Amino acid sequence: MENFIVSARKYRPDTFQTVVGQASITSTLKNAIKNRQLAHAYLFCGPRGVGKTTCARIFAKTINCQNLTAEVEPCNECESCQAFNSNRSYNIHELDAASNNSVDDIRNLTDQVRIPPQIGHYSIYIIDEVHMLSQAAFNAFLKTLEEPPKHAIFILATTEKHKIIPTILSRCQIFDFNRIKVSDIAGHLGYVAKSEAVEIESEALNVVAQKADGAMRDALSIFDQIVSFSGKSITYKDVISNLNVLDYDYYFRLIDLFLKNDIPGSLMLFNEILDHGFDGHHFISGLSTHIRDLLVCKDPITVQLLEVGGEIKEKYKTQAVACEQEFLFGALGISNECDMQYKASQNKRLLIELNLIKMAQLTLKKK
Template sequence: MEPFIVSARKYRPETFEDVVGQRAITQTLENAIKSNHLAQALLFTGPRGVGKTTCARILAKKINQESGDYSPDEDFAFNIFELDAASNNGVEHIRSIVDQVRIPPQVGKYKVYIIDEVHMLSNAAFNAFLKTLEEPPSHAIFILATTEKHKIIPTILSRCQIFDFKRITVGAMRDHLKRIAQQEGINAEEEALQIIAQKADGALRDSLSIFDRVVSFSGKDLTVQAVTENLNVLDRDTYFKVTDLILDGDIPNLLVTYDEILAKGFDGHHFISVLQAILGTSWFVKMSALYSFWN
């Protein structure tokens, strides 16, 4: 039996065109490479699972491909160095990079250093990195990635060209999941994919993980019922029922239904926030008061 590869790895983008929901950034990077205006220190920041490390790897490969004579069979992987700052955050790890960066690449024009979760570096490591980041050798490019830009010291930020990655929209995520489902031969209802995209909360990697989990549960037929059951989310019929009770002013049955929702383990605040989107702010205030009274 072949080993299973999760969708987040199997369908990881290989080119900028494959990156979902970050067109402004990928277009800027492509133009910067073509016009030779690429900064030597870049900072990719944004929420988890939106493509920061993926774009860093694509950029690292593309830099050498665009820098001169390039054979499609040529591999510049040995020019790319990745450091996970979450587990290598000491000053000795940065000093090792500083020592390496002085040596020019043997093949290609650039050596690219990708430092993931850079906010985890210690203050001593940041300080050891400052001079190299300010005046790097002409053959070195640094790409820093982080989910928490505010934890990076200002002297580092001032030396980087900053790219703010945005959360992936529900529509873009749903369309991406639809393409993957077609490639995998899975018959997926569009509304089921919509629920998965909403549950992922802007993180494409999370949506792919949820997709794999639900497919393991439901098989080749991905239905709304299977998704709501596996993700433990309220189905639309419950919201329709509650909305009808509110519009009819049937408070006793509304309280009974609300109690049943809480008894199933659903979060009252989340339920009310969805109702706010359905009914408007005035009803949200009333339901918030109901939640406070009921608890």
């Protein structure tokens, strides 16, 4: 039986060009290599799953490549690149600070730093989750970071920059990695699906991308989960069923009921949502997001802020035309207030029902 490789590993970027959603950082790193303006220490920080460690590895590989391409990418043919690809490079060293965070671990590292590289010009030390180092380990690392040998480059990666002492921060070039946009994640998932001969609807891709919350690794893990559930043909319904996501259709129906001042219909629809096992807080939060999305559709300038695609985007535009701005502002204020009061409420269902009644009466006042 063939070994299964998860998509997050199988499609892990191996060149700057294949890194998704971090163009400003990759172009800066490429220019540093091209112009030979390499700092001795870099700090890559940002949320999980956005490409910090991946970029550190690509950067390390490219620095020592002996035949860089015209686009400043590794050639994958020279001895240095081949050694890196087969995990036998003596020039690139990785340390996981989560499990190697003592003074002795750092002293072993600093002893190793003195040894010049066998192939290439630089020895690169990647320290992942660097915020996990103990205070004593940070102090032991300071001197080496301040005055390293010419052949040593340190790349530190962390999800919690605020935990790193200022004396370390001041010695590094700091790169802040952003959460990846929904459109970029959906586009990359589409490429992965095509490579794996998986048919998936564009609306389904958008749901997965939104669920990932800006982390590509999470998006690929969710994609693998959906493929296991649905096979090689994935629909929007499959995704919302597997991920327990509330269907957009409920919110579209609810807004239509509000516009008709249909209070009984609104309450019955909310009851149907609860019967499907959805949490009330999750529902009211989703309703706020839906009303916000209708608001951004009211203006051609802000419509680009809508992070959905395909048929659902057209449904938003159609419903936005039917809603007056005054109604949307009022409904958004009510749903937001309900969201804030939810945790403190003793009768959570009644709280949401009262707010649904208020929203259903917003257009009644004008009549």
